[in-house]
Amino acid sequence: MKAIELFSGIGGFRIACDSLGIETVWANDISPAAAKVYQQRFGEENYHFGDIADYLDNIPDHDLLTGGFPCQPFSSAGRKLGLEDARGTLFEKIVHILEQKKPKYFVLENVKRLLSMDNGKHFATILDALSGIGYLVEWRLLNAVNFGLPQYRERVVIVGRRDHSPKSYLCTSSDISELTPHQAAIASNTDHWKSIEDHGSKFHPWGVALNGRFFHAKIEGFSEAEKSVKLKDVLEERPDCSFYFTEDTLERIKNSEEVNRFYNGVEILYNQKGGARMGYSIFGVEGVAPTLTCTTSRHYERYKIGGEFRRLTAIEYARIQGFPDDHCASARLYTQYPLYGNAVPPALVRWAIKRTISNTGTNFESSSAQMELV
Ligand SMILES: C[S@@+](CC[C@H](N)C(=O)[O-])C[C@H]1O[C@@H](n2cnc3c(N)ncnc32)[C@H](O)[C@@H]1O
Structure with a gap:
């Protein structure tokens, strides 16, 4: 065929x-x-x-x-x-x-x-x-x-x-x-x-x-899946420090409302005050990821992992979409996110x-x- x-x-x-x-x-x-x-x-x-x-x-x-x-x-x-x-x-x-x-x-x-x-x-x-x-x-x-x-x-x-x-x-x-x-x-x-x-x-x-x-x-x-996979199951162990935004996120949390609930299986910890605008949410890793997209602001969304806050890595994007870790390795890091988000x-x-x-x-x-x- x-x-x-x-x-x-x-x-x-x-x-x-x-x-x-x-x-x-x-x-x-x-x-x-x-x-x-x-x-x-x-x-x-x-x-x-x-x-x-x-x-x-x-x-x-x-x-x-x-x-x-x-x-x-x-x-x-x-x-x-x-x-x-x-x-x-x-x-x-x-x-x-x-x-x-x-x-x-x-x-x-x-x-x-x-x-x-x-x-x-x-x-x-x-x-x-x-x-x-x-x-x-x-x-x-x-x-x-x-x-x-x-x-x-x-x-x-x-x-x-x-x-x-x-x-x-x-x-x-x-x-x-x-x-x-x-x-x-x-x-x-x-x-x-x-x-x-x-x-x-x-x-x-x-x-x-x-x-x-x-x-x-x-x-x-x-469901075709044998078991449900959570975000925490596909995380890289200790990515480069450039992925972390801990100080900055703690500051952002001061202007956010605590949510602590799952929406469509996604764990939302905080929303920016004044509305649940995507891109201003802070997510947990006990649920699944929200839809990955090619929109740049989405690639900077923060996730609470352990006691720290960081964005997802391109390898994590690959895993969340079901591609091999190095699938887009020939592209620059910032290009990899939209390529996976569009796939x-x-x-x-x-x-x-x-x-x-x-x-x-x-x-x-x-x-x-x-x-x-x-
Ligand atoms: C939603 S994405 C498809 C992603 C693909 N299924 C994957 O797994 O990566 C749509 C694609 O259409 C391509 N595209 C848009 N306009 C096109 C055109 N005029 N001719 C050929 N490709 C085009 C874009 O570059 C983009 O890669």
């Missing part, structure tokens, strides 16, 4: 594909820093640096298209029947490649907000485009904490399969067991699905779509890819390329 990785960043999808024995034959990103890390880790041979728009007609055949695409607003200028206009966006490039190359599968990843942005119009446009070009589309909200990582990171994965009738797919899908019998009956008969144009203000955490129609449900979360946890998309292709009869677990995920 051959994959391509669009918007490849530092290769979260690449690690997942390698671990399943899927060969990545083409990867692309426009960021020089991400390109350097990717090429250093995985080689230069199949890597193509630059704007995806410049490569649209030169992409090789593949079975699986993957990508964590940047979330850009769609234009409302061409709005018709409640849907928006995807023309000129990076999402449109994905649709173009799917239409040209017709891979059997795709697995895309994005932020949770995609389900509710602009009263659901954004996601409706995405579903309409993907389900209108021959794919049975399924989406699901996943959280890194359920994949053995110490981070509250909610992400929506959108997967597509060609040549699958909803009925045959849903009857073998593990999701069906999480639906009520009534929901399952609707899910496996597209005649009962709603038109995407009649979507509500936001989409539920799970759903399916085909040919402009969809069905969605509020199904329960689940997709390999374990999360590995689950989605494996499930998407699992009806092909290929035994991916026994593949010789099987690697241990960190």
Whole structure:
């Protein structure tokens, strides 16, 4: 099986594909820093640096298209029947490649907000485009904490399969067991699905779509992790003194309110007075990390570790996202934080890819390329 990785960043999808024995034959990103890390880790041979728009007609055949695409607003200028206009966006490039190359599968990843942005119009446009070009589309909200990582990171994965009738797919899908019998009956008969144009203000955490129609449900979360991992489990023992802000933080605490509670599994010790503005919180390590991002101020957030206060190291960022400690070692320290913050946890998309292709009869677990995920 051959994959391509669009918007490849530092290769979260690449690690997942390698671990399943899927060969990545083409990867692309426009960021020089991400390109350097990717090429250093995985080689230069199949890597193509630059704007995806410049490569649209030169992409090789593949079975699986993957990508964590940047979330850009769609234009409302061409709005018709409640849907928006995807023309000129990076999402449109994905649709173009799917239409040209017709891979059997795709697995895309994005932020949770995609389900509710602009009263659901954004996601409706995405579903309409993907389900209108021959794919049975399924989406699901996943959280890194359920994949053995110490981070509250909610992400929506959108997967597509060609040549699958909803009925045959849903009857073998593990999701069906999480639906009520009534929901399952609707899910496996597209005649009962709603038109995407009649979507509500936001989409539920799970759903399916085909040919402009969809069905969605509020199904329960689940955990793939054998045990829950806490932030304290992945800390470096004694990082360099440049990571410590103890004096400065004690001063900051004078203007903060004690909170001492867990929110979404994150231990919050103090908030700056006047509101719980992220970036002014001080965290504990008994819970999980808040969502890592590419925003610089977030990289300076303080954590109380032992009796001292410090920010997290880039190695800790790697561990929280499920990458090898030295994955971004070829980048400067301050560049490593946003690269990890932007990445997709390999374990999360590995689950989605494996499930998407699992009806092909290929035994991916026994593949010789099987690697241990960190
Ligand atoms: C959310 S990140 C994806 C991260 C990736 N999944 C990973 O694991 O590191 C989006 C990526 O899209 C890239 N990007 C943005 N505009 C692009 C364009 N026009 N062409 C190619 N890549 C682009 C960014 O540089 C960024 O690395």
